[in-house]
Amino acid sequence: MDSQTNSPDPSRSPLVSRKTVLRAALAAGAAVPLAMTGAPALARTFAETGTPVEVTPACDDGDDPTPSQIEGPYFKPNSPQRTSLLEAGTPGTRLTLTGYVFGLACRPISGALMDFWQADTNGAYDNTGFRFRGHQYTASNGSFTLTTIVPGLYPGRTRHLHVKVQxxxxxxxxxxxxxxxxxxxxxxxxxxxxxxxxxxxxxxxxEASFDFVLDVPQDPGGGDPSDPPTGGTWxxxxxxxxxxxxxYGGRTYRCLQGHTAQPGWEPPNAPALWQLV
Structure with missing residues:
Protein backbone atom coordinates (compact mmCIF):
# COMPACT_ATOMS: atom_id res chain seq x y z
CA MET A 1 0.00 0.00 0.00
CA ASP A 2 1.14 3.55 -0.60
CA SER A 3 1.15 6.04 2.23
CA GLN A 4 -0.20 9.57 1.86
CA THR A 5 2.51 12.16 1.32
CA ASN A 6 2.65 15.81 0.37
CA SER A 7 5.09 15.17 -2.45
CA PRO A 8 5.43 12.36 -4.94
CA ASP A 9 7.94 9.63 -4.20
CA PRO A 10 10.24 9.28 -7.24
CA SER A 11 10.80 5.65 -6.39
CA ARG A 12 7.09 5.00 -7.03
CA SER A 13 7.10 6.44 -10.54
CA PRO A 14 7.21 3.03 -12.30
CA LEU A 15 3.99 2.10 -10.47
CA VAL A 16 2.07 5.30 -11.03
CA SER A 17 3.10 5.68 -14.66
CA ARG A 18 0.58 3.20 -16.03
CA LYS A 19 -2.33 4.74 -14.14
CA THR A 20 -1.13 8.22 -15.00
CA VAL A 21 -0.92 7.40 -18.69
CA LEU A 22 -4.31 5.71 -18.78
CA ARG A 23 -6.06 8.47 -16.86
CA ALA A 24 -4.57 11.08 -19.15
CA ALA A 25 -5.64 9.06 -22.18
CA LEU A 26 -9.18 8.77 -20.82
CA ALA A 27 -9.37 12.53 -20.53
CA ALA A 28 -7.95 13.10 -24.02
CA GLY A 29 -11.34 12.69 -25.67
CA ALA A 30 -12.56 15.91 -24.09
CA ALA A 31 -9.33 17.71 -23.34
CA VAL A 32 -6.01 18.73 -24.87
CA PRO A 33 -4.46 15.85 -26.85
CA LEU A 34 -1.59 14.13 -25.06
CA ALA A 35 0.88 15.23 -27.69
CA MET A 36 0.21 18.87 -26.74
CA THR A 37 0.89 18.45 -23.02
CA GLY A 38 4.23 18.46 -21.31
CA ALA A 39 3.24 15.44 -19.19
CA PRO A 40 0.03 13.61 -18.41
CA ALA A 41 -1.71 15.35 -15.51
CA LEU A 42 -3.96 13.64 -12.98
CA ALA A 43 -6.90 15.60 -11.64
CA ARG A 44 -5.66 14.27 -8.34
CA THR A 45 -2.34 16.09 -8.50
CA PHE A 46 -3.69 19.31 -7.08
CA ALA A 47 -3.80 20.38 -3.46
CA GLU A 48 -4.47 23.60 -1.61
CA THR A 49 -0.73 24.27 -1.71
CA GLY A 50 -0.41 23.38 -5.39
CA THR A 51 1.82 20.45 -4.41
CA PRO A 52 1.16 17.08 -6.06
CA VAL A 53 -0.68 14.71 -3.74
CA GLU A 54 -0.50 10.93 -4.08
CA VAL A 55 -3.71 9.21 -3.04
CA THR A 56 -4.97 5.64 -3.08
CA PRO A 57 -2.57 2.80 -3.85
CA ALA A 58 -0.68 3.45 -7.07
CA CYS A 59 -2.42 1.43 -9.73
CA ASP A 60 -0.28 -1.30 -11.24
CA ASP A 61 -0.71 -4.93 -12.19
CA GLY A 62 -1.35 -6.92 -9.02
CA ASP A 63 -1.21 -3.88 -6.73
CA ASP A 64 -3.41 -3.61 -3.64
CA PRO A 65 -6.89 -2.14 -4.07
CA THR A 66 -8.29 0.93 -2.34
CA PRO A 67 -8.60 0.21 1.41
CA SER A 68 -11.99 -0.72 2.85
CA GLN A 69 -13.51 0.81 5.97
CA ILE A 70 -16.46 0.13 8.24
CA GLU A 71 -19.94 0.86 6.94
CA GLY A 72 -21.03 2.69 10.07
CA PRO A 73 -24.56 2.80 11.49
CA TYR A 74 -26.22 5.09 8.95
CA PHE A 75 -26.24 3.21 5.64
CA LYS A 76 -29.66 2.69 3.99
CA PRO A 77 -30.28 0.55 0.89
CA ASN A 78 -32.51 1.60 -2.02
CA SER A 79 -31.16 5.12 -2.39
CA PRO A 80 -32.36 7.08 -5.45
CA GLN A 81 -30.23 7.02 -8.60
CA ARG A 82 -28.76 10.50 -9.04
CA THR A 83 -25.44 12.26 -9.47
CA SER A 84 -26.44 15.33 -7.43
CA LEU A 85 -27.46 15.19 -3.78
CA LEU A 86 -28.40 18.86 -3.74
CA GLU A 87 -31.97 20.04 -3.30
CA ALA A 88 -33.49 23.51 -3.60
CA GLY A 89 -32.19 25.70 -0.78
CA THR A 90 -29.72 23.11 0.46
CA PRO A 91 -27.39 24.89 2.93
CA GLY A 92 -23.68 24.18 3.00
CA THR A 93 -20.53 24.58 0.94
CA ARG A 94 -20.95 23.05 -2.51
CA LEU A 95 -18.64 20.10 -3.23
CA THR A 96 -18.01 18.46 -6.60
CA LEU A 97 -16.23 15.10 -6.45
CA THR A 98 -14.87 13.52 -9.63
CA GLY A 99 -12.70 10.53 -10.37
CA TYR A 100 -12.37 7.13 -12.00
CA VAL A 101 -12.83 3.50 -10.99
CA PHE A 102 -10.01 1.18 -12.08
CA GLY A 103 -9.29 -2.54 -11.78
CA LEU A 104 -5.97 -4.08 -10.75
CA ALA A 105 -4.44 -3.60 -14.22
CA CYS A 106 -5.42 0.10 -14.24
CA ARG A 107 -8.09 -0.39 -16.86
CA PRO A 108 -11.27 1.64 -16.21
CA ILE A 109 -14.40 -0.19 -15.07
CA SER A 110 -17.64 0.91 -16.70
CA GLY A 111 -21.02 0.37 -15.08
CA ALA A 112 -19.60 0.16 -11.55
CA LEU A 113 -22.24 0.90 -8.90
CA MET A 114 -21.35 3.76 -6.55
CA ASP A 115 -23.63 4.42 -3.56
CA PHE A 116 -22.83 7.59 -1.57
CA TRP A 117 -24.20 8.77 1.79
CA GLN A 118 -23.12 11.51 4.18
CA ALA A 119 -24.07 13.91 6.97
CA ASP A 120 -25.61 17.31 6.26
CA THR A 121 -23.87 20.59 7.07
CA ASN A 122 -24.86 20.19 10.74
CA GLY A 123 -23.40 16.69 11.01
CA ALA A 124 -26.77 14.90 10.95
CA TYR A 125 -27.79 11.90 8.80
CA ASP A 126 -31.27 11.57 7.34
CA ASN A 127 -32.40 8.19 8.68
CA THR A 128 -36.04 8.50 7.63
CA GLY A 129 -35.63 9.68 4.04
CA PHE A 130 -32.84 9.85 1.47
CA ARG A 131 -31.41 13.33 1.90
CA PHE A 132 -27.71 13.25 1.02
CA ARG A 133 -27.99 9.69 -0.24
CA GLY A 134 -27.79 8.50 -3.83
CA HIS A 135 -26.29 5.97 -6.19
CA GLN A 136 -24.93 6.15 -9.73
CA TYR A 137 -22.95 4.09 -12.25
CA THR A 138 -19.58 4.86 -13.78
CA ALA A 139 -19.49 5.93 -17.42
CA SER A 140 -17.97 3.85 -20.22
CA ASN A 141 -14.55 5.33 -19.41
CA GLY A 142 -14.85 4.54 -15.71
CA SER A 143 -15.50 8.13 -14.65
CA PHE A 144 -17.99 9.48 -12.12
CA THR A 145 -19.12 12.88 -10.81
CA LEU A 146 -20.93 13.62 -7.55
CA THR A 147 -22.39 17.02 -6.67
CA THR A 148 -23.07 17.51 -2.97
CA ILE A 149 -21.93 19.65 -0.01
CA VAL A 150 -19.04 19.44 2.42
CA PRO A 151 -20.39 17.30 5.29
CA GLY A 152 -20.58 18.71 8.79
CA LEU A 153 -18.89 17.42 11.92
CA TYR A 154 -20.36 15.33 14.69
CA PRO A 155 -18.80 14.01 17.92
CA GLY A 156 -15.92 11.60 17.48
CA ARG A 157 -15.49 11.89 13.72
CA THR A 158 -13.66 14.04 11.22
CA ARG A 159 -15.33 15.13 7.95
CA HIS A 160 -15.93 12.20 5.61
CA LEU A 161 -18.03 10.75 2.82
CA HIS A 162 -19.28 7.15 2.80
CA VAL A 163 -19.32 5.11 -0.39
CA LYS A 164 -19.90 1.57 -1.61
CA VAL A 165 -18.34 0.68 -4.96
CA GLN A 166 -19.10 -2.52 -6.85
CA GLU A 207 -13.60 20.59 -5.94
CA ALA A 208 -12.33 17.16 -4.98
CA SER A 209 -11.04 14.12 -6.81
CA PHE A 210 -10.37 10.50 -5.96
CA ASP A 211 -9.68 7.36 -8.00
CA PHE A 212 -10.76 3.94 -6.76
CA VAL A 213 -8.77 0.77 -7.44
CA LEU A 214 -11.01 -2.29 -7.06
CA ASP A 215 -9.89 -5.85 -6.44
CA VAL A 216 -10.88 -6.86 -9.97
CA PRO A 217 -8.40 -8.93 -12.02
CA GLN A 218 -7.86 -7.54 -15.50
CA ASP A 219 -5.79 -8.33 -18.56
CA PRO A 220 -3.28 -5.45 -18.81
CA GLY A 221 -3.31 -5.76 -22.59
CA GLY A 222 -7.00 -4.99 -22.83
CA GLY A 223 -8.06 -8.17 -24.58
CA ASP A 224 -7.47 -11.88 -25.04
CA PRO A 225 -3.74 -12.34 -25.74
CA SER A 226 -4.62 -15.16 -28.12
CA ASP A 227 -6.64 -12.82 -30.33
CA PRO A 228 -4.75 -11.63 -33.42
CA PRO A 229 -4.02 -7.90 -33.52
CA THR A 230 -6.70 -5.79 -35.18
CA GLY A 231 -5.48 -4.06 -38.33
CA GLY A 232 -6.98 -1.77 -40.90
CA THR A 233 -7.54 1.96 -40.66
CA TRP A 234 -7.89 3.53 -37.20
CA TYR A 248 -3.73 6.59 -40.00
CA GLY A 249 -2.79 9.64 -42.06
CA GLY A 250 -0.71 7.56 -44.44
CA ARG A 251 1.40 6.07 -41.63
CA THR A 252 1.38 2.84 -39.64
CA TYR A 253 1.14 2.72 -35.85
CA ARG A 254 1.45 -0.09 -33.29
CA CYS A 255 -0.83 -0.23 -30.23
CA LEU A 256 1.05 0.02 -26.93
CA GLN A 257 -1.91 -0.57 -24.59
CA GLY A 258 -5.20 -2.31 -25.26
CA HIS A 259 -8.17 0.09 -25.43
CA THR A 260 -11.32 1.05 -27.30
CA ALA A 261 -10.72 4.03 -29.57
CA GLN A 262 -12.47 7.30 -28.77
CA PRO A 263 -12.39 10.75 -30.41
CA GLY A 264 -9.13 12.49 -29.59
CA TRP A 265 -7.20 9.24 -29.26
CA GLU A 266 -5.93 9.23 -32.85
CA PRO A 267 -2.39 7.81 -33.07
CA PRO A 268 -0.59 11.14 -33.54
CA ASN A 269 -2.45 12.63 -30.55
CA ALA A 270 -2.02 9.71 -28.15
CA PRO A 271 1.63 8.62 -27.97
CA ALA A 272 0.82 6.74 -24.76
CA LEU A 273 -1.37 4.41 -26.83
CA TRP A 274 0.29 4.35 -30.27
CA GLN A 275 3.85 4.13 -31.55
CA LEU A 276 4.87 5.05 -35.09
CA VAL A 277 6.20 1.99 -36.90
Missing part, protein backbone atom coordinates in the same frame (compact mmCIF):
# COMPACT_ATOMS: atom_id res chain seq x y z
CA UNK A 167 -17.91 -3.64 -10.27
CA UNK A 168 -20.51 -5.74 -12.13
CA UNK A 169 -20.60 -9.22 -10.64
CA UNK A 170 -17.86 -8.49 -8.10
CA UNK A 171 -17.78 -8.00 -4.30
CA UNK A 172 -18.65 -4.62 -2.80
CA UNK A 173 -15.94 -2.25 -1.57
CA UNK A 174 -17.22 -0.23 1.40
CA UNK A 175 -15.02 2.69 2.39
CA UNK A 176 -14.87 6.36 3.41
CA UNK A 177 -13.22 9.42 1.87
CA UNK A 178 -11.51 12.18 3.84
CA UNK A 179 -10.57 15.84 3.50
CA UNK A 180 -6.97 17.06 3.86
CA UNK A 181 -5.91 19.53 6.56
CA UNK A 182 -8.82 18.73 8.86
CA UNK A 183 -7.87 19.17 12.55
CA UNK A 184 -9.88 16.09 13.56
CA UNK A 185 -8.01 13.80 11.16
CA UNK A 186 -5.41 13.27 13.88
CA UNK A 187 -7.94 12.30 16.56
CA UNK A 188 -10.35 10.17 14.50
CA UNK A 189 -9.56 6.50 15.19
CA UNK A 190 -11.10 5.41 11.87
CA UNK A 191 -9.33 7.97 9.64
CA UNK A 192 -6.92 6.52 7.06
CA UNK A 193 -4.62 8.92 5.15
CA UNK A 194 -4.66 6.60 2.12
CA UNK A 195 -8.28 7.65 1.64
CA UNK A 196 -7.63 11.37 1.43
CA UNK A 197 -9.25 13.17 -1.49
CA UNK A 198 -7.36 15.90 -3.33
CA UNK A 199 -9.34 19.07 -2.61
CA UNK A 200 -9.15 22.69 -3.71
CA UNK A 201 -11.36 25.76 -3.78
CA UNK A 202 -13.15 26.38 -7.07
CA UNK A 203 -16.46 26.61 -8.87
CA UNK A 204 -18.06 28.62 -6.10
CA UNK A 205 -17.30 25.90 -3.56
CA UNK A 206 -14.81 23.06 -3.32
CA UNK A 235 -11.56 4.11 -36.33
CA UNK A 236 -13.52 5.35 -33.32
CA UNK A 237 -15.25 2.54 -31.41
CA UNK A 238 -12.80 -0.16 -32.47
CA UNK A 239 -11.16 -2.24 -29.73
CA UNK A 240 -7.41 -2.58 -30.24
CA UNK A 241 -5.23 -5.08 -28.41
CA UNK A 242 -1.60 -4.58 -27.54
CA UNK A 243 0.50 -5.06 -30.67
CA UNK A 244 -2.29 -4.22 -33.11
CA UNK A 245 -1.22 -2.16 -36.10
CA UNK A 246 -3.35 0.47 -37.83
CA UNK A 247 -3.05 2.92 -40.66
Missing amino acids: APGRPVLTTQLYFPNEPRNNTDSIYDPRLLMAVRDGGGGR AVGTTYGTGATVA
Whole structure:
Protein backbone atom coordinates (compact mmCIF):
# COMPACT_ATOMS: atom_id res chain seq x y z
CA MET A 1 0.00 0.00 0.00
CA ASP A 2 1.14 3.55 -0.60
CA SER A 3 1.15 6.04 2.23
CA GLN A 4 -0.20 9.57 1.86
CA THR A 5 2.51 12.16 1.32
CA ASN A 6 2.65 15.81 0.37
CA SER A 7 5.09 15.17 -2.45
CA PRO A 8 5.43 12.36 -4.94
CA ASP A 9 7.94 9.63 -4.20
CA PRO A 10 10.24 9.28 -7.24
CA SER A 11 10.80 5.65 -6.39
CA ARG A 12 7.09 5.00 -7.03
CA SER A 13 7.10 6.44 -10.54
CA PRO A 14 7.21 3.03 -12.30
CA LEU A 15 3.99 2.10 -10.47
CA VAL A 16 2.07 5.30 -11.03
CA SER A 17 3.10 5.68 -14.66
CA ARG A 18 0.58 3.20 -16.03
CA LYS A 19 -2.33 4.74 -14.14
CA THR A 20 -1.13 8.22 -15.00
CA VAL A 21 -0.92 7.40 -18.69
CA LEU A 22 -4.31 5.71 -18.78
CA ARG A 23 -6.06 8.47 -16.86
CA ALA A 24 -4.57 11.08 -19.15
CA ALA A 25 -5.64 9.06 -22.18
CA LEU A 26 -9.18 8.77 -20.82
CA ALA A 27 -9.37 12.53 -20.53
CA ALA A 28 -7.95 13.10 -24.02
CA GLY A 29 -11.34 12.69 -25.67
CA ALA A 30 -12.56 15.91 -24.09
CA ALA A 31 -9.33 17.71 -23.34
CA VAL A 32 -6.01 18.73 -24.87
CA PRO A 33 -4.46 15.85 -26.85
CA LEU A 34 -1.59 14.13 -25.06
CA ALA A 35 0.88 15.23 -27.69
CA MET A 36 0.21 18.87 -26.74
CA THR A 37 0.89 18.45 -23.02
CA GLY A 38 4.23 18.46 -21.31
CA ALA A 39 3.24 15.44 -19.19
CA PRO A 40 0.03 13.61 -18.41
CA ALA A 41 -1.71 15.35 -15.51
CA LEU A 42 -3.96 13.64 -12.98
CA ALA A 43 -6.90 15.60 -11.64
CA ARG A 44 -5.66 14.27 -8.34
CA THR A 45 -2.34 16.09 -8.50
CA PHE A 46 -3.69 19.31 -7.08
CA ALA A 47 -3.80 20.38 -3.46
CA GLU A 48 -4.47 23.60 -1.61
CA THR A 49 -0.73 24.27 -1.71
CA GLY A 50 -0.41 23.38 -5.39
CA THR A 51 1.82 20.45 -4.41
CA PRO A 52 1.16 17.08 -6.06
CA VAL A 53 -0.68 14.71 -3.74
CA GLU A 54 -0.50 10.93 -4.08
CA VAL A 55 -3.71 9.21 -3.04
CA THR A 56 -4.97 5.64 -3.08
CA PRO A 57 -2.57 2.80 -3.85
CA ALA A 58 -0.68 3.45 -7.07
CA CYS A 59 -2.42 1.43 -9.73
CA ASP A 60 -0.28 -1.30 -11.24
CA ASP A 61 -0.71 -4.93 -12.19
CA GLY A 62 -1.35 -6.92 -9.02
CA ASP A 63 -1.21 -3.88 -6.73
CA ASP A 64 -3.41 -3.61 -3.64
CA PRO A 65 -6.89 -2.14 -4.07
CA THR A 66 -8.29 0.93 -2.34
CA PRO A 67 -8.60 0.21 1.41
CA SER A 68 -11.99 -0.72 2.85
CA GLN A 69 -13.51 0.81 5.97
CA ILE A 70 -16.46 0.13 8.24
CA GLU A 71 -19.94 0.86 6.94
CA GLY A 72 -21.03 2.69 10.07
CA PRO A 73 -24.56 2.80 11.49
CA TYR A 74 -26.22 5.09 8.95
CA PHE A 75 -26.24 3.21 5.64
CA LYS A 76 -29.66 2.69 3.99
CA PRO A 77 -30.28 0.55 0.89
CA ASN A 78 -32.51 1.60 -2.02
CA SER A 79 -31.16 5.12 -2.39
CA PRO A 80 -32.36 7.08 -5.45
CA GLN A 81 -30.23 7.02 -8.60
CA ARG A 82 -28.76 10.50 -9.04
CA THR A 83 -25.44 12.26 -9.47
CA SER A 84 -26.44 15.33 -7.43
CA LEU A 85 -27.46 15.19 -3.78
CA LEU A 86 -28.40 18.86 -3.74
CA GLU A 87 -31.97 20.04 -3.30
CA ALA A 88 -33.49 23.51 -3.60
CA GLY A 89 -32.19 25.70 -0.78
CA THR A 90 -29.72 23.11 0.46
CA PRO A 91 -27.39 24.89 2.93
CA GLY A 92 -23.68 24.18 3.00
CA THR A 93 -20.53 24.58 0.94
CA ARG A 94 -20.95 23.05 -2.51
CA LEU A 95 -18.64 20.10 -3.23
CA THR A 96 -18.01 18.46 -6.60
CA LEU A 97 -16.23 15.10 -6.45
CA THR A 98 -14.87 13.52 -9.63
CA GLY A 99 -12.70 10.53 -10.37
CA TYR A 100 -12.37 7.13 -12.00
CA VAL A 101 -12.83 3.50 -10.99
CA PHE A 102 -10.01 1.18 -12.08
CA GLY A 103 -9.29 -2.54 -11.78
CA LEU A 104 -5.97 -4.08 -10.75
CA ALA A 105 -4.44 -3.60 -14.22
CA CYS A 106 -5.42 0.10 -14.24
CA ARG A 107 -8.09 -0.39 -16.86
CA PRO A 108 -11.27 1.64 -16.21
CA ILE A 109 -14.40 -0.19 -15.07
CA SER A 110 -17.64 0.91 -16.70
CA GLY A 111 -21.02 0.37 -15.08
CA ALA A 112 -19.60 0.16 -11.55
CA LEU A 113 -22.24 0.90 -8.90
CA MET A 114 -21.35 3.76 -6.55
CA ASP A 115 -23.63 4.42 -3.56
CA PHE A 116 -22.83 7.59 -1.57
CA TRP A 117 -24.20 8.77 1.79
CA GLN A 118 -23.12 11.51 4.18
CA ALA A 119 -24.07 13.91 6.97
CA ASP A 120 -25.61 17.31 6.26
CA THR A 121 -23.87 20.59 7.07
CA ASN A 122 -24.86 20.19 10.74
CA GLY A 123 -23.40 16.69 11.01
CA ALA A 124 -26.77 14.90 10.95
CA TYR A 125 -27.79 11.90 8.80
CA ASP A 126 -31.27 11.57 7.34
CA ASN A 127 -32.40 8.19 8.68
CA THR A 128 -36.04 8.50 7.63
CA GLY A 129 -35.63 9.68 4.04
CA PHE A 130 -32.84 9.85 1.47
CA ARG A 131 -31.41 13.33 1.90
CA PHE A 132 -27.71 13.25 1.02
CA ARG A 133 -27.99 9.69 -0.24
CA GLY A 134 -27.79 8.50 -3.83
CA HIS A 135 -26.29 5.97 -6.19
CA GLN A 136 -24.93 6.15 -9.73
CA TYR A 137 -22.95 4.09 -12.25
CA THR A 138 -19.58 4.86 -13.78
CA ALA A 139 -19.49 5.93 -17.42
CA SER A 140 -17.97 3.85 -20.22
CA ASN A 141 -14.55 5.33 -19.41
CA GLY A 142 -14.85 4.54 -15.71
CA SER A 143 -15.50 8.13 -14.65
CA PHE A 144 -17.99 9.48 -12.12
CA THR A 145 -19.12 12.88 -10.81
CA LEU A 146 -20.93 13.62 -7.55
CA THR A 147 -22.39 17.02 -6.67
CA THR A 148 -23.07 17.51 -2.97
CA ILE A 149 -21.93 19.65 -0.01
CA VAL A 150 -19.04 19.44 2.42
CA PRO A 151 -20.39 17.30 5.29
CA GLY A 152 -20.58 18.71 8.79
CA LEU A 153 -18.89 17.42 11.92
CA TYR A 154 -20.36 15.33 14.69
CA PRO A 155 -18.80 14.01 17.92
CA GLY A 156 -15.92 11.60 17.48
CA ARG A 157 -15.49 11.89 13.72
CA THR A 158 -13.66 14.04 11.22
CA ARG A 159 -15.33 15.13 7.95
CA HIS A 160 -15.93 12.20 5.61
CA LEU A 161 -18.03 10.75 2.82
CA HIS A 162 -19.28 7.15 2.80
CA VAL A 163 -19.32 5.11 -0.39
CA LYS A 164 -19.90 1.57 -1.61
CA VAL A 165 -18.34 0.68 -4.96
CA GLN A 166 -19.10 -2.52 -6.85
CA ALA A 167 -17.91 -3.64 -10.27
CA PRO A 168 -20.51 -5.74 -12.13
CA GLY A 169 -20.60 -9.22 -10.64
CA ARG A 170 -17.86 -8.49 -8.10
CA PRO A 171 -17.78 -8.00 -4.30
CA VAL A 172 -18.65 -4.62 -2.80
CA LEU A 173 -15.94 -2.25 -1.57
CA THR A 174 -17.22 -0.23 1.40
CA THR A 175 -15.02 2.69 2.39
CA GLN A 176 -14.87 6.36 3.41
CA LEU A 177 -13.22 9.42 1.87
CA TYR A 178 -11.51 12.18 3.84
CA PHE A 179 -10.57 15.84 3.50
CA PRO A 180 -6.97 17.06 3.86
CA ASN A 181 -5.91 19.53 6.56
CA GLU A 182 -8.82 18.73 8.86
CA PRO A 183 -7.87 19.17 12.55
CA ARG A 184 -9.88 16.09 13.56
CA ASN A 185 -8.01 13.80 11.16
CA ASN A 186 -5.41 13.27 13.88
CA THR A 187 -7.94 12.30 16.56
CA ASP A 188 -10.35 10.17 14.50
CA SER A 189 -9.56 6.50 15.19
CA ILE A 190 -11.10 5.41 11.87
CA TYR A 191 -9.33 7.97 9.64
CA ASP A 192 -6.92 6.52 7.06
CA PRO A 193 -4.62 8.92 5.15
CA ARG A 194 -4.66 6.60 2.12
CA LEU A 195 -8.28 7.65 1.64
CA LEU A 196 -7.63 11.37 1.43
CA MET A 197 -9.25 13.17 -1.49
CA ALA A 198 -7.36 15.90 -3.33
CA VAL A 199 -9.34 19.07 -2.61
CA ARG A 200 -9.15 22.69 -3.71
CA ASP A 201 -11.36 25.76 -3.78
CA GLY A 202 -13.15 26.38 -7.07
CA GLY A 203 -16.46 26.61 -8.87
CA GLY A 204 -18.06 28.62 -6.10
CA GLY A 205 -17.30 25.90 -3.56
CA ARG A 206 -14.81 23.06 -3.32
CA GLU A 207 -13.60 20.59 -5.94
CA ALA A 208 -12.33 17.16 -4.98
CA SER A 209 -11.04 14.12 -6.81
CA PHE A 210 -10.37 10.50 -5.96
CA ASP A 211 -9.68 7.36 -8.00
CA PHE A 212 -10.76 3.94 -6.76
CA VAL A 213 -8.77 0.77 -7.44
CA LEU A 214 -11.01 -2.29 -7.06
CA ASP A 215 -9.89 -5.85 -6.44
CA VAL A 216 -10.88 -6.86 -9.97
CA PRO A 217 -8.40 -8.93 -12.02
CA GLN A 218 -7.86 -7.54 -15.50
CA ASP A 219 -5.79 -8.33 -18.56
CA PRO A 220 -3.28 -5.45 -18.81
CA GLY A 221 -3.31 -5.76 -22.59
CA GLY A 222 -7.00 -4.99 -22.83
CA GLY A 223 -8.06 -8.17 -24.58
CA ASP A 224 -7.47 -11.88 -25.04
CA PRO A 225 -3.74 -12.34 -25.74
CA SER A 226 -4.62 -15.16 -28.12
CA ASP A 227 -6.64 -12.82 -30.33
CA PRO A 228 -4.75 -11.63 -33.42
CA PRO A 229 -4.02 -7.90 -33.52
CA THR A 230 -6.70 -5.79 -35.18
CA GLY A 231 -5.48 -4.06 -38.33
CA GLY A 232 -6.98 -1.77 -40.90
CA THR A 233 -7.54 1.96 -40.66
CA TRP A 234 -7.89 3.53 -37.20
CA ALA A 235 -11.56 4.11 -36.33
CA VAL A 236 -13.52 5.35 -33.32
CA GLY A 237 -15.25 2.54 -31.41
CA THR A 238 -12.80 -0.16 -32.47
CA THR A 239 -11.16 -2.24 -29.73
CA TYR A 240 -7.41 -2.58 -30.24
CA GLY A 241 -5.23 -5.08 -28.41
CA THR A 242 -1.60 -4.58 -27.54
CA GLY A 243 0.50 -5.06 -30.67
CA ALA A 244 -2.29 -4.22 -33.11
CA THR A 245 -1.22 -2.16 -36.10
CA VAL A 246 -3.35 0.47 -37.83
CA ALA A 247 -3.05 2.92 -40.66
CA TYR A 248 -3.73 6.59 -40.00
CA GLY A 249 -2.79 9.64 -42.06
CA GLY A 250 -0.71 7.56 -44.44
CA ARG A 251 1.40 6.07 -41.63
CA THR A 252 1.38 2.84 -39.64
CA TYR A 253 1.14 2.72 -35.85
CA ARG A 254 1.45 -0.09 -33.29
CA CYS A 255 -0.83 -0.23 -30.23
CA LEU A 256 1.05 0.02 -26.93
CA GLN A 257 -1.91 -0.57 -24.59
CA GLY A 258 -5.20 -2.31 -25.26
CA HIS A 259 -8.17 0.09 -25.43
CA THR A 260 -11.32 1.05 -27.30
CA ALA A 261 -10.72 4.03 -29.57
CA GLN A 262 -12.47 7.30 -28.77
CA PRO A 263 -12.39 10.75 -30.41
CA GLY A 264 -9.13 12.49 -29.59
CA TRP A 265 -7.20 9.24 -29.26
CA GLU A 266 -5.93 9.23 -32.85
CA PRO A 267 -2.39 7.81 -33.07
CA PRO A 268 -0.59 11.14 -33.54
CA ASN A 269 -2.45 12.63 -30.55
CA ALA A 270 -2.02 9.71 -28.15
CA PRO A 271 1.63 8.62 -27.97
CA ALA A 272 0.82 6.74 -24.76
CA LEU A 273 -1.37 4.41 -26.83
CA TRP A 274 0.29 4.35 -30.27
CA GLN A 275 3.85 4.13 -31.55
CA LEU A 276 4.87 5.05 -35.09
CA VAL A 277 6.20 1.99 -36.90
